[in-house]
Amino acid sequence: MKPGIETTQIEAIRIKIRIETAAMDALMVRLFDTIDEANMAWVIAADQALRCAFGAALIDLVPSYTTLLVHYDCQQMNHAEALGLINKTLSGLEPADTQAGELHDIPVWYDESVGPELPLVAKRAGLSVDELIQQHCNHDYCVFALGFAPGYGFMGLVDEALATPRLKTPRRKVAAGSVGIADRQTAIYPLLSPGGWNILGRTNVPLFEYAKRGEPLFRPGDKVRFRAISREEFEADGGDTTPMEERP
């Protein structure tokens, strides 16, 4: 095997698991090659098994749609030992119970002032703005991964008709609580940040109160349902109605 690019394949019951070198002290566990809600049961199971197996030798474990990045402490084990431990841990892996994920109800004020791409996404989908809002709310989205920003959940899959590519030029400032669509994914910006997603509305639900909870609202495998509320309801909840200033 050539250094650094070895790939190990181990047999699990129904999936082929590949382990690849990612960095000096990190290995990438690759479970799938496509995005699918059914993947989550396996990703969650692998996440739990690896956390358990590595224990204090685990520095970070970052699951995503199809992979898990295992960052281990190379003062406690070497490359070959880490590879062996992953192999051993994941052979005979069984999918987790995905029903265990939480269902989150997210009230959203859909309005052009805070969701400037409402008309654009509606037009592309051949829908009225009201129909678009109904469609966006009419689905329990799966949280595939957390990343980009603390508590930012990548959710999907959005109905094919609503799929809209990212803005050509990202906004420098997207308000906290902005709900957006990019291709077949939807997400909420936890804090004011730059971003290129098509923004449809705003929620006042805090996504990551690290001081209060220590962890974000969403976990991979959770389900999210958006619910349209009026400006009055949004304001009564303490929502910030300041319009999105910057236009793409």
Add this chain to the structure above:
Amino acid sequence: MSHAANNDASKGLVVKQAGPLALIQDAGRFGVGHLGVTQGGAADWISFRWANWLLGNAPNSAALEIVMGGGLSFETESEVRLALTGADLDAQLDGKPLAPNASFTLLPGQRLVFRQPRQGLRAYLAFPGGLNAPEVLGSRACTAREQLGGLHEDGKPLKVGDRLTWKGAAPTVRRIAAGQGPQMPASNCHLPIVLGSQVAAFSGRSLFQAFNQPWTVDNRADRMGVRLTGPALHGTLTGIISEGIPLGAVQIPPDGQPIVLMNDRQTIGGYPRLGALTPIACATLAQCLPGTQVWLTPVSASQAQEDYRKQLTVWR
């Protein structure tokens, strides 16, 4: 020498003038990548470790990461022993140059100024016992983008009037032996890289170019990522399904110009990668000024770990 611990907020080091960027950092925020929280921490972790070592501090004690200098200046309200390592930012104590990679005493009435980079980019200033700063998610590392950490828990850099206090009493004063200590990179320095599986997707020509000619550090460089410019690298992958990003990952966006992802990188991302620089290479790159020529030098994960463990022994 024994002084009482300085926990009195009225006795501190006060920022008299703010430079472009000075941040409170420790070794970083670990075990939170799955929450979408970035690692953070001292970009040149080797100089950071030396700074704490000089005062006999625990290796993870919070210190200041000072970028460029730019007139950043401090005055102290009580006598304090500080340690300065890393870049030579033309630091002066009451107008007299300070020796790099050593500790020194700052007295009330004296002014400590960081002027401009002469060698390297980031200096580290350590305090007795480490700086006092709120711990957020297990770390005092400051990340502006995530509004985490820092004196005011907003991730912001130091500003005029900020008052830094420290945890410890009189530190153990150590000296770095000649020939040891942090080395600032020279042009044409080598950055060891552990190759990843996606190298297979790059063309033979691109792989040859990647490792057989120097890359130029671009001015688009910060704690999140450092862009390298050179021949455009191409492969069969343009994007991948977003996956976890390790420290030092060398990602190749569609324009073919590598971006090395550093401490404040996003936790997951979807550009194909050549591999990842070793932590030692990341520390080197963190000190490279724009225009510096660097070489990507493949190394096995095992060799990189051996070098890393050897580096750690110097602080024993």
